[in-house]
Amino acid sequence: MTTSPRFLCPLVAVAALTLGSPSEGLSQSASSGTQPSQSAPSEPRNVVLVADSVNVTADGLLIARGNVEALSDDVRLTAREIIYNDTTGEIVLKGPIRITQGDEATIVADAAELQSDLRNGLIHSARLVLADQVQLASARMTRLDGRYSVLDKTTVSSCHVCETGEPPLWQIRAQRVVHDQLEKQLYFDHASVLVRDVPVFYFPHLRMPDPTLDRAQGFLIPEFNHSSLLNYGVKVPYFIPWGTERDLVLSPYLSSETRTMEFRYRQAFEKGGIQLEGAISDDTIRSDIIRGFLFAEGLFQLGQDYKLTFDLKAVSDDTYLTDYDYADYDRLNSDITIARASRTENTRFAAYHYQTLREDEDNDEIPFLVLKAETERRYLNMWGGELRTSVEAHGHQRRSTKDGDAGRDVGRANANVQWLGDWTLGNGLRTGVTGALAFDAYRTENDSSVSTFDSGLAPSVAAYLRYPMSKTGTDGATYILEPLAQVAWTGGDTLEVANDESTQVEFDEGNLLSLSRFPSYDRRERGLSSAVGMNWSRISSKGWQGSLTFGQVIRQDAQPDFSKSSGLSGTSSDLLVAGQLRNQSGLLFTGRALLDTKGDLNKAGARLGWSNDRLWLDASYIWLEKDLVESRPNDISEMKFDGSYRLNRHWTGMMDWQFDAVSGKTSEAGVGLEYRNECLRMELSLSRRFSTSSTVQSSTRVGFNVALLGFSVNSNDKSYDRKCG
Template sequence: MRLFRTLPPLFGLLLAASLPAGPVVAQTAPSTQTLAQDGALLIADQVVVENQSRLIATGNVEALQDGTRLTASRIIYDRDNDSLTLEGPIRITDPQGNVLVADAGQLDTGMKNGLLRGARMVLDQQLQLASVEARRVDGRYTQLSRVAVTSCQVCGDQSAPLWQIRASRVVHDQQERQMYFENAQLRILDVPVFYVPYMRLPDPTLARARGFLIPSIRSTTLLGFGIKTPYFIPIGDDKDLTLTPYLSPVTRTLEARYRQAFRYGEITLNGAFSADTLTSDDTRGYFFATGSFDLKRDFKLSFSIQTTTDDAYLNDYDYSGADRLESNITISRFRRNEMLSASLTHYQSLRDDDSNATQPSIVGLAEYERRFFPRFGGEFRLGAELHNHYRYSDLDVDSNDSDSLVDGRDVTRLNSELSWRNRWTLAGGVRAGVLGELWIDRFWINQDSTMPSNVSQITPAVAVDLRWPWARAGANGARWLIEPVAQAGWIGGERVKVTNDESTRPDFDEGNLLSLSRFPAPDRRERGYTSALGLRLLRDDPASLTAGLTLGRVWREEDDSAFTRSSGLSSATSDWLLAGHIDTSDGLVLSVRSLFDVQQQRVSKAEARAVWSKSRMNLGASYLLLATDPDESRDGTLSEWSFDGRYRFLDNWATASEMRYDLADGRFARAGLDLEYQNECAVVTFSVSRRYASSDSLEPSTSFGLTVELKGFSTASSAGEYRQSCR
């Protein structure tokens, strides 16, 4: 602790300043005395100098230097004996907020060695160390004898804290910021529960300390009862490694996490290796990695790696709920009028009905877009996109294999786009806009005898839109907006014979209501005449209620079979699009979107999300509906409710839960509940969760977890809002 370092020069300076030139006897003063020298300050009710070698300060003594404050009832500085005698109550506070309290003490003038009786240390306003005596050694170590350590509130009623560590001896290393315990005993409500002859723990001022982190107990129906004991290894200031053994009757697992920060980026590696009895595999595991770097000339590099040994491993060990893993590397640059990006992605499907040989596993994509603003007005855009997706299978689409889906079709496409747009304000406040586009596409198709090997097309398009915004400001500060919109467009050319690999899941939403092509990729484009109508309503008042509503519909010249049934665009007249949101000052946020077919009297798709946030709670609920659509490989309706939330029902108690319920199948997909107790010195969390698997490769499992965190060390920060005052 620094609280011993800055005081030694104080008394020497003040003694020199207060000594007279000739032989002197005692100097006394009946009123408060203040002595200052070179930034040092001593305040006391009475200051006495004896024989030019002893300075005695009594009565409300306070000494200050370099941010360190010492208070005592009496201080005696003896220059001849090179000693400092302190009479309590003594309190020393250093600039970091660490506090040392004692009844009496004897120190040398360098304060590197000495003894304090009835000492009590408070580190970082969190951890309290009470001892019979504290001995200062070499200006670095503080040795405490017969010690009680806790971060719980300790009051004068002698009631036992929730937890404490009793030790015969504790050594605090000020330089390394470590505490060494001898004959340590952990007590819960003063009942001994654990003993260790030697233990090392970091003090709360050390953010990254080598050693064990908070262990956790986990019990699952698949893996049995087990314990995780993470061990943290700092490797310099820029990197660290965390190793977590996980042991249970079913598995022997080692988890690892590596992090490193660079001057212009960072990486994080996560992985695990397991030997268990769940499968016949000798070793199972996974590896995830992420990273990002800033390159020269505003370029950025990012990458992500995800891989696992088998389809069920991530689910069995609850590492991830993903059913498709994605690994990619991307180089990009975004400027005000320019975008450039290139990426390479690999997909690994974990689904039972997917074959990684026939799924597009490797996807390469390069994109470029540039904006220009010509003198004649408007905005001119130039864009290009190069795409390729590759399948591992070498079979042709029309091969005579038993499964017609087993094929190795590979596709490469090059798409170029030229566009010009402008907007004007007409009489009456009507906003008019025009858009002209020209697409030039080239496709190369391999291992598909049913399609031509290469195809080219040129597609012109033009659109005109009108907007008529009506705005009004209310007396209470609320703003209203009503904006009808209309668009008429034309897309020329005929659709060439190109396989549909990318636009298999088109969707209709408020983002593409006024688009000339609503397919998600340029391997498909709409054709012919098209028109759209929409209405936008908005009320904006952050003090009470903000709400918005979008209503829209699209008409085309003829039906387009490339649109799926549930996309809302399969017929010449689209479904009605309805989207809205509400945001209140009470913390309620609601958003909803749906596609409604008036003729069939059915909802094609619907989704809704509600979140309510208050000081003690955060609740959320979601609903999703997807109608039956064989074109999207959905033979039945999907309908699901999900719920998540956290509620602090008492000052120290909180609960959190999550739930997913499949309405179509009438079963839960996942459910979980957490119960947490927290005060100023501990956090206890109990969790239970259940996964209801419906896959042949996955097994349903129930997990129980228990984690106990003792605050006050660098492994867990203190929660000041839970600390109460003593009565």
């Protein structure tokens, strides 16, 4: 039967206006204090009405019966029967009724009557579900002005409610709840919070955001903790949005030992954004000063593909961050950088600032300010290969004016031209040649042990061979074996400059074939040298992958600026052994070691990561032999462990541990236990930090927080849902 559009449009408008027209929105910011204007709803388009039977009576009634379904845009209405009176404009819906608007809201009811303007009405035995998370159940729901839903004697919860009648884990019962659909807020009158049907809190008035609102002003989840330094305390964060582009979080932290205000400010701009985070404290730990810290980060897009980034850090004293468990830095590194990177160019201008928090370092005697400008360019297909050029200007300064290491200031300029060519021969042999010419110029102040100014040229040439071979085994795995070798020579005289930047040298599979393994230009490997190595890998058809690398450097003359623990001292380097293993279940293991001629370890490091649906693990180990050249008077042997394991659907255990194997003492340890379901998250944590210096005190912290999921905290992870029965 064909039905006139004048009947269809009001029917579908019932669905749109009961939930709110998709075109409704905020005409002004909620923080402005101005009431948003409510425009008259527009008629929905693309109207479709489906029913077992549709009849139009002589007195102007349209009656749709049996599996009635009305559709318009993302709104869908289903009912047993709909009666529309064309004369009075009244609409009666008989249930069961179900109205949905996308993923935002669903109304389930037994019956409804709406007035002729479609903006007011009464819905019986209604249940409103927001974002498939929070449900509001009421015997009667009244719609006002197409904007407000008023529910009397309402029960609200995000917990899964079973038909057995068992009460949910938590619920809020209120005499009245008003849902402001435009502002996306829930207002409660005479609300009681119940846990397993037992009242625990009462609020005369309560406001909470509905789960479809991304940013709402109000209190966030409080955090309760206990610290051996700060005693029992509570943090109560308050979120303040300013429009859509900035917000502020203020978190008062109160205990018997401190009065602290934590803050976080964020602002988005058209071409970037900033974030400021910090705290100000008046405590009994250092009653002589007002303590605090400030971290600032930002990123901005500039013209011509340049990006400006900054990461600034400042703190009032050396122990503030650890006393409050804000961070475990032993040095604060700040930088402001303007950079541009592409396939053929890398340009950067940067300023760095350093502040040490270490007990054995003096801020006046370390470089506190570093300025750097550098650019590197690639020119492809130049004389059958690739041409690279680089220019760098660098300067660092100390506050101290003492002669020698404590007051040395350095400025340098470096330039390099390098040509690289590589070829693959018919039998699979890969060969390559590199030629380079570098220029270095240094000016040194406040150090009479070296020349005030020195400069020089360093020509280099190298040739390498690699021969990758592969086969497929009977098990279906692919095996790859690649022997490699390089011969290199670098000329020029060693400059009379201090070793101020190349004090920490790493020898790994990434620089086995490098011309120089020093991290900066104040030292270069010179003379004739060779490198030999072997790469082996296995790729299983079942997803397992493993690889091993062996390598060694042999040179004509020893390089005196390499320390023993670097593995590169003498005419023959230590044997480099590195490997990696991964599988399809999320396991990743990497390891590296340097073995001397006696088989003893000079350096070793390993890392294990494992991530899947139940386990998250990050474990590492490092061994460094003592080396006074690298300012390491004692051996270092440390193990770190951080992980969590999901014990079952609701419980997750967490643990972190840091152990100093040389002293045989734990430096930091923590355990935690989390319970979570679809409507609640509880976390209990215990951590202990052990002092390793006279300035940092040992401390123990206990933390506890509870979050009611579904409102400001998303709970869409269905793996935590409780099951009925």
